[in-house]
Structure formats: C-alpha cells, structure tokens
Amino acid sequence: MKVLKFGGTSVANAENIRKVMSIVQDTPSPVVVVVSALGGVTDNLLLAANKAATHQNNYLQLLEELETTHLDTVRLLFPYDKQSSVISHIKQQFNHLETLLEGISLLGEITKRSSDKIVSYGELLSAYLISEFFISEGLDARYKDTRELIKTNSTFGKAVVDFSVTNTNIHYFFQSTKSSITIVPGFISSSFNGDTTTLGRGGSDYTAAIIANAVHAEALEIWTDVNGMYTANPKLVKQAKTIKHISYEEAMELSHFGAKVLYPPTIQPVLNAKIPIYIKNTFNPKNAGSCISENTNGKKSPISGISHIEDIALLTIEGSGMVGVPGISKRLFEVLSQHEISVVLITQASSEHSICLGVIQQEAIIAKEIIDTAFEYEISRGKIKPCLMESDLAIVALVGDRMKSHQGLSGKMFSALGKNNVNIRAIAQGASERNISTVIENKDVKKALNVLHERFFEDNIKQLNLYIMGAGNVGSIFLAQLHQQRSYLKETLKINIRVIAIASSKKMAFDSNGIDLSNWKETLLKGEETSLNAFFENVKKRNLRNSIFVDNTASEQVAQTYAWYLKNSIAVVTCNKIACASAYENYAHLKFLSRKYNAPFLFETNVGAGLPIIDTLKNLIASGDRVHKIQAVLSGSLNFVFNNFNETSSFKEVVSQAKEEGYTEPDPRIDLSGIDVARKILILARESGYPIEIEDIENHTFLPKESLETPSVESFIESLETHAVHFNQLYMAAKEEDKRLKYVATFKEGKASVGLQQIPKEHPFYNLEGKDNIVLFYTERYPDYPLLIKGAGAGAAVTASGIFADIIRTATS
Structure with a gap:
C-alpha cells in the first residue's frame, strides 16, 4: 500500500x-x-x-x-x-x-x-x-x-x-x-x-x-507543485537543483528551517518504520523527484541543502548576574514554554554572560515582556540588563549529514557571506554537526542564499552582477566584448557575468535577470531618465551578490559616487581617472573603504588603457620593492598626434583625426593640456606610496595660453589652426636636432613633472609608434636597467579590454 x-x-x-x-x-x-x-x-x-x-x-x-x-x-x-x-x-x-x-x-x-x-x-x-x-x-x-x-x-x-x-x-x-x-x-x-x-x-x-x-x-x-526538495528555495535561487536523495535527518533539518515542501513533523512517524518519502510534482509526474530515506553517506558533497526562515527576532539577556548562577537557562526557557513560545535558535557565550535566542517575530514583543517580568528582580538590581530585542532578521542554515567529517565549512560559509557584506548577528551549530545556522538581516536573505549556493553547489562558478555607467564609445565596445566572451568565461574561467543595469547620460535600464546584450541599445532607449542617486539606490535595493559598479565615463559627478558603492561592499571598476587623481585624502579614503568593506577598487585603465601597468606596480610594491624613478609616455593620444604631425599634416588635422578615431577624450583639451598625463603620473606616484597632489606636478604645457582658455571644444580646435606657426616651430626644432617630440611624464623621489621633450635616437622613447605607451620603472631591484612596459595605450577597444580584465580580477580577489 x-x-x-x-x-x-x-x-x-x-x-x-x-x-x-x-x-x-x-x-x-x-x-x-x-x-x-x-x-x-x-x-x-x-x-x-x-x-x-x-x-x-x-x-x-x-x-x-x-x-x-x-x-x-x-x-x-x-x-x-x-x-x-x-x-x-x-x-x-x-x-x-x-x-x-x-x-x-x-x-x-x-x-x-x-x-x-x-x-x-x-x-x-x-x-x-x-x-x-x-x-x-x-x-x-x-x-x-x-x-x-x-x-x-x-x-x-x-x-x-x-x-x-x-x-x-x-x-x-x-x-x-x-x-x-x-x-x-x-x-x-x-x-x-x-x-x-x-x-x-x-x-x-x-x-x-x-x-x-x-x-x-x-x-x-x-x-x-515542484520537482522535489531543492538545494535552496528555487524562487530565490534560480540555480537551485533538485536533491535526488536525502536522509530523514537532513530533510528534517531543512524542513525545520523553511523548506516548505515538507511539514517538519511529517518525518518522525515514518522514520522508525524506515518508510521512504518521495516528494513529487503533480504537474510533472514523470520527474523522479526527491527520495527521503536512511542516511546516504556515499554522497560526494558534505552539504545537502541551504534553508532559511524569515521574520525572526533575536532576544538577548546578559549581565554579570548570570555568570556562575545555576538555573538561569531553566527559568528562561520554562517561562517561554509556559506561554507556548517556541525557540528556533539558541546560542550562549562560554562566559555565561549572555544568552541569545531566536523566536518568530510576531511573538517577539510578548516574549520580551515575559522575560523582563521573569527576571524583574535581577533587572532592578542591575545584575541583568533588560531583554534586548532585534527584529527583521532571518536564519540561514547549511544542512548535511557529512558536515562533521569536513573541515573548514564554517570558514567557507562566513567568508562567502562576509565578502558580500552580509552581516552575521548570531551563529549556532548543533552537536551533531548536521547544521550550521546564522542569523542575518531579512534584506540580505536572497543575496546570502545565492552566495552560499554558488559557493557549495555550483561547481565553483562565480556569478558577477554588473551595473554599467557609460554606454558611449568605450562602454559600447566593452558590452560587445562581454557579449562575445560570456560563454568562454563560464566554460573556461567558471565566471558567469550578468549585466543588471546600463546607463547613459540620458537613460538607464535595469533587469535583475540580466539585460540581453544582443539588443541592449533598444532596452536602454525604453529606460527611465538617468539619475545617479536613483541608480545607486536601485543597485542597493537589489542587493545582489558579487555586484560591480563599472564606470566607463569621464564624469566627475560619477566619480564622486564611488564611496557609496564601496561602503555597501560593491566593487568599483573604472577607467575614469578623476577619483584617483582627486585630493589625496579622497584617493586614500576610497582605498580604505575598499579594504574595510572587502570591495575591490580597480582602475588599471587609468594608466595605459589595457596595459598591466598599475597591476605590475602593485606587485612590485607588495613584494617589497621600492620605486625610485618613473619615466613614461602615458598619453596614447599625444603620442599618436606627434607621430603623425609633420610637414604635410597640420596640427589641427592630426588632433581632429585623433578625436574622431577615439584616441583622445571627448574634450581633447584634457589630453593636449597635459592634465591627463599629469593625472596618470600622479596615480603611479600614489600607487608607489607617495602622498602627492596634482598641484605638486610641474606641467610644462606646449599649448598657447589662448588655446588653453578657449570656452568650447570647437573653439579649441579652431585655435590650433590659428597658432599653426607655433606648432610647426616645435616640430622643426626637434627635426633639426634629429629628435622626435614626445610628451613625457617623470617622477623621481617624490617630485613629478610632465611636458613635451625632444627625444634622441638612442632613447627607448624614440621609436614609440602610433598610440603606444611606454613606462620605465627604476626600482631597488631594477636600478640601472628599468622594468619596461610597452604597448597600445589608447583607444576604446584596449580600454574596454582593460576594464574587462579588472572585472575578471574581482572574481579572484
């Protein structure tokens, strides 16, 4: 039967x-x-x-x-x-x-x-x-x-x-x-x-x-109406899998902690009789479902499932009057039992100074009143503090028969939650070691379940959720690269990337399931009006794991929002140099927030686009090396300009070409004034450990004063033609000396400068072609023959690839 x-x-x-x-x-x-x-x-x-x-x-x-x-x-x-x-x-x-x-x-x-x-x-x-x-x-x-x-x-x-x-x-x-x-x-x-x-x-x-x-x-x-018991709630964790076989004890733990397909007392009557329970789907009857029977220690994974209960309150009593006093726990649980209040979690400090217990939130106020009444005498004498109540909490539990034979599960659990800014309010583990329970905020439940499921069930595939600000030249190419490489990343690097939001200067669009990158432009057109505050609040509200804010803009206003994201354990990846080149105090604060909230702050493309300049420098410093001197051509746009400027091409024509081909910023004055190069050498100096400001850098500009003071990009371009003689003289002076013009950044023992220089043939900079960058690091380990990094340092494609590389780095950080 x-x-x-x-x-x-x-x-x-x-x-x-x-x-x-x-x-x-x-x-x-x-x-x-x-x-x-x-x-x-x-x-x-x-x-x-x-x-x-x-x-x-x-x-x-x-x-x-x-x-x-x-x-x-x-x-x-x-x-x-x-x-x-x-x-x-x-x-x-x-x-x-x-x-x-x-x-x-x-x-x-x-x-x-x-x-x-x-x-x-x-x-x-x-x-x-x-x-x-x-x-x-x-x-x-x-x-x-x-x-x-x-x-x-x-x-x-x-x-x-x-x-x-x-x-x-x-x-x-x-x-x-x-x-x-x-x-x-x-x-x-x-x-x-x-x-x-x-x-x-x-x-x-x-x-x-x-x-x-x-x-x-x-x-x-x-x-x-589901295909059995799942490794997590499938409504909250889309990657949740059906558990084919699970023990009675594991099923009891999971059902107790919120696995709603099975009422917890159900297991007890059939356990002793060893009657198997099958959880099956009325609407998919051919599916095998889940079988609950005797212990199945042959399983590979020590974790069978993750479950949770929302709307929990924590009640804490503490005080010196509890230490060494017998019967405190008895009185506490007895009075709750008399009022039919169930305790779903208990944890006690080894010092006996406090007892913390979890109850259903709707019973919490009554429970607090009961406890305060029961210990009224001790509270009046100051031996025990009034019961502390914390609401809007949830319990998340890892469950598995084989947990006790595996080391490090707690560490993996807490590390995964901590990296995603999920604060743990209390911890409990049964003596059977079949369950590790943590109390967190209700708002973090979905994130916590997905983080833990990813850590323990998804073959080490890490999902990254991107929020992209900037869909112009660099942004659109980055999205194209991402669309092309998604399958490769998942299959080869075990990284699954979803773009949750895209914003331009006018529109922003969100989709928690991931925006379809094959038609993201159409999605963006249908979006709402862009607001930096609304964008951040939307990111914060979604509270997704492994979230990354990607800034593809050159906006100062966007750069000022980085702290918001880092404080919420949201990684920041940016090609925007403004934040790292702002006041040193702000730069240092962002680095501090990154460390404090375990949120990567990566800006490799701030210097050299896709070249591994900052990463190499970080590795040098981390290994104990010390930078004495840096010489560099750090502007691919200026290198492109001076490599193509000659007797047959006017300076205005070359700059216009560089702008059209995306080698310069949208406003070429940022490049040609030297401020962009100054920001780059400033960032390298700071990453080398020197707390200098942008004002400390000597900028030997080659532009006429009138060009620097033009009110618009159009008037600036026109001024280049007006001052054509000035630029021709610079070119001819270098040619007569058999030298080439390069815009060079120099840093030496705490002092930095940028400016146009005439480079002789024997110098490594002389043969630098196209839009390439080059950096020479003179350090304690490389005192005479510098560490040299050279390659394409400008262009939307290489900048986008540098952003891409930083995003991959966040997955392994």
Whole structure:
C-alpha cells in the first residue's frame, strides 16, 4: 500500500484534480489519498472568521465566494446528471459554516477551538468532492473522515496525537476496508471529547505520515507543485537543483528551517518504520523527484541543502548576574514554554554572560515582556540588563549529514557571506554537526542564499552582477566584448557575468535577470531618465551578490559616487581617472573603504588603457620593492598626434583625426593640456606610496595660453589652426636636432613633472609608434636597467579590454 498526499496547489481547480486522478490511477492499489483544502481556501476561511470576530459584515461575501469556488469546481468535474447530490452536500456544509461565523460575529471573538472547527471545512469539502468525483469516474473509491481515525489532546491549533489509539484505529479500518482507493482529509483530527482539532499548518503531510506508519506503507508520496526538495528555495535561487536523495535527518533539518515542501513533523512517524518519502510534482509526474530515506553517506558533497526562515527576532539577556548562577537557562526557557513560545535558535557565550535566542517575530514583543517580568528582580538590581530585542532578521542554515567529517565549512560559509557584506548577528551549530545556522538581516536573505549556493553547489562558478555607467564609445565596445566572451568565461574561467543595469547620460535600464546584450541599445532607449542617486539606490535595493559598479565615463559627478558603492561592499571598476587623481585624502579614503568593506577598487585603465601597468606596480610594491624613478609616455593620444604631425599634416588635422578615431577624450583639451598625463603620473606616484597632489606636478604645457582658455571644444580646435606657426616651430626644432617630440611624464623621489621633450635616437622613447605607451620603472631591484612596459595605450577597444580584465580580477580577489 502507498499513501499519496496532494497539497492545495495540486487540488486548486478542476483541471488539477483531473491530474490527481490520473496519478492515482497509475498507482497500484490499494492506495490512500490524503488531500488538502482547495488552493487558498484555508487562508480565506481564517480571514472570514477574523472578519466576523471584528464585526466586518463582508465576511459573508467572502463565504459566498468560497462556496462559488467549490460549486464551480463541481460543475466542471461532474456530468450534469451527477451534480445535484454533491452540490446539495456542499451547500449544506456552507450553511453550517455561516451559522458558525454568525456565532463568532455575535460573540465578537474567535477561539482556537472555533478556529479549528471552521478551517476543518476546507479539507472536509475537498476530500468529499474528490472522492465523489473519483466514484463518478468509475473508480473503486470511498471517503473516510480522519477525525474518526486520528485522536489527539485538546491543544487546538496544533494538537498532539495519541499514537497508541490512532494507530489502532487506522490499522483496523484499513484491515477491514475493501476499497482500492480511500480518500481522506488531511490536517484535521479530533480530541477524545469529540471536538475537531488540527495538526498545524502543513498538517496534511503529517496526516499522511501518520497513516503511512500505521498501515506499514510501502512508500509515502508528497505531491506538490515542484520537482522535489531543492538545494535552496528555487524562487530565490534560480540555480537551485533538485536533491535526488536525502536522509530523514537532513530533510528534517531543512524542513525545520523553511523548506516548505515538507511539514517538519511529517518525518518522525515514518522514520522508525524506515518508510521512504518521495516528494513529487503533480504537474510533472514523470520527474523522479526527491527520495527521503536512511542516511546516504556515499554522497560526494558534505552539504545537502541551504534553508532559511524569515521574520525572526533575536532576544538577548546578559549581565554579570548570570555568570556562575545555576538555573538561569531553566527559568528562561520554562517561562517561554509556559506561554507556548517556541525557540528556533539558541546560542550562549562560554562566559555565561549572555544568552541569545531566536523566536518568530510576531511573538517577539510578548516574549520580551515575559522575560523582563521573569527576571524583574535581577533587572532592578542591575545584575541583568533588560531583554534586548532585534527584529527583521532571518536564519540561514547549511544542512548535511557529512558536515562533521569536513573541515573548514564554517570558514567557507562566513567568508562567502562576509565578502558580500552580509552581516552575521548570531551563529549556532548543533552537536551533531548536521547544521550550521546564522542569523542575518531579512534584506540580505536572497543575496546570502545565492552566495552560499554558488559557493557549495555550483561547481565553483562565480556569478558577477554588473551595473554599467557609460554606454558611449568605450562602454559600447566593452558590452560587445562581454557579449562575445560570456560563454568562454563560464566554460573556461567558471565566471558567469550578468549585466543588471546600463546607463547613459540620458537613460538607464535595469533587469535583475540580466539585460540581453544582443539588443541592449533598444532596452536602454525604453529606460527611465538617468539619475545617479536613483541608480545607486536601485543597485542597493537589489542587493545582489558579487555586484560591480563599472564606470566607463569621464564624469566627475560619477566619480564622486564611488564611496557609496564601496561602503555597501560593491566593487568599483573604472577607467575614469578623476577619483584617483582627486585630493589625496579622497584617493586614500576610497582605498580604505575598499579594504574595510572587502570591495575591490580597480582602475588599471587609468594608466595605459589595457596595459598591466598599475597591476605590475602593485606587485612590485607588495613584494617589497621600492620605486625610485618613473619615466613614461602615458598619453596614447599625444603620442599618436606627434607621430603623425609633420610637414604635410597640420596640427589641427592630426588632433581632429585623433578625436574622431577615439584616441583622445571627448574634450581633447584634457589630453593636449597635459592634465591627463599629469593625472596618470600622479596615480603611479600614489600607487608607489607617495602622498602627492596634482598641484605638486610641474606641467610644462606646449599649448598657447589662448588655446588653453578657449570656452568650447570647437573653439579649441579652431585655435590650433590659428597658432599653426607655433606648432610647426616645435616640430622643426626637434627635426633639426634629429629628435622626435614626445610628451613625457617623470617622477623621481617624490617630485613629478610632465611636458613635451625632444627625444634622441638612442632613447627607448624614440621609436614609440602610433598610440603606444611606454613606462620605465627604476626600482631597488631594477636600478640601472628599468622594468619596461610597452604597448597600445589608447583607444576604446584596449580600454574596454582593460576594464574587462579588472572585472575578471574581482572574481579572484
């Protein structure tokens, strides 16, 4: 014999009930079918009762809607000539319900006893309706009221089963019945006084387990709307996987900590009898689902699943009066037990100075009052502080039978959460080492579950969530590179990248599932108006793991937002030099925030675009080397300009070409004035350990004063033609000396300068072609022959690739 339980979604409507019948028909008889109320009925019955108790007359309307739901289901399931008796029975039951609700309305209150009586109608109606439908379809089925089988005490709302009497009742009934299919209502039972009781929300699972144990069933099948138990809540973790096989103990831990496909008490009745439980999907019956049985230590992974409970409150009592005083814990838990308040987590300091416990949030205020009253004397004497209550918390738990044989799991768990700014408020681990529980803020639940699932279940694939500011030349090329390389990154580097947001100067668009990079421009056009504050708040609200803010702009306003992101443990990757070249205090503060909040702050493209200049410098400093001198051509745009400027091409023409081809900033004055090079050498000096300011750098500009003071880019370009003679003289002077013009940045022992220089043939800078950059590092280890880095240092493509490289670095940081 098998026992099959079908939940509310499985019997929510006529179509689903037909699916249930098909599953039952495919199951060898005899079979017991335990059913919940039709979907949503229990909640609405409770709502109607509460409305009646508070004299809201619309409870009758709600009752009428529930009756209509049941009658409509009958009309869709039964042939017309077989409807009348079923409809008559249902109407009779709703008349009884109306009488009960009228009584509650007159009294103006609802007791647990009357509540149990009212909600029982959901299962009673469902089981009756389904049994009559099965019979009308020619199945050998019968209905049995579980109140006649399951006997309990009079603890209404969550009655305690008397298994001795209950098992005898069930055994004798099924021994005598001849029907192939027995349909029974779940959730409900009766006391020895004959009052209707219930087994707790989710109690239909428990009903099925009680019957399975009593009849020594071959298996217990829990039919629901998912493919089994998952490694995490699939609504919050899209990568969650079905657990094929799990032990009773693991399933009990997971269900206790919020795995809603199984009511926690369900396991106990079948555990000792070693009856396997199968969690299966009514809407995908061919799926194998999950099997819950004896311990399966052959599994590779020590972690079976991650579960959570939201809306938890922490209650803490502490004080010197607790140290060495016996009976404090007894008094604490005894008083909570007397008021039927369940404790879901306990942790105590080894000094006995404090006890921290978790309770359901809706019970927290009462629990605090009870505790303060129980320890009123100690509190008045200052030996114990008043109970401290913290709300809006959640418990996240790692569960697995093999956790105790694996070292470092706690470290991996806490490290993964810490890197994503998930603050842990309390920790608890059972002596069985089958569970590690942490208390975190409710708002961090989704992030925490995804972080832990990624760490323990996803084959070390790390997901990065990008928020991209700037969709111009560099930004668009970066997005194209990302779209092209996504598969390679996932398959080869185990990195999965999603672009959650893209913003231009005018529009911004968000999608938590990831923006389709094949048509991101269309998505952006449909977005909302760009606001830096709104963009940040959106990033913060989504609270996704491994989040990275990518700045592809040259905006000072955007650079001023970096601290916002770093303080929220969101990495910052930028090609924008303004932040790192701003006041040293701001630069140092951003570096400090990066360390404090474990959020990478990477800006390799600030110097040399895609060249590994800053990374190389960091490695030199980290290994104990010391920089004495830096010589560099750091402007690919200026190098391009002076390599192409000659007798046949005017200075204006070459600068215009460089601007059009993307070698300069949108405003070429930033490049030609030398300020861009000054910022770059400043950044290198700071990364070398020198706290200098931009004002400390000598800038020997080659531009005429009139050109520097032009009010717009257009007028600046025109001024280059006006002063053509000046630029020609610079060129000819270098040519006569058989030298080439290069804009050189120099740093030596704390002092820096930038300016146009005539470079002789024997110098490494002389043959620097195109838009290339070159850097010479003279250090303690490279005193005479410098460490040289050379390559393309300008252009949207190489800048985009440098940003890409920094993003990859965040995945390994």
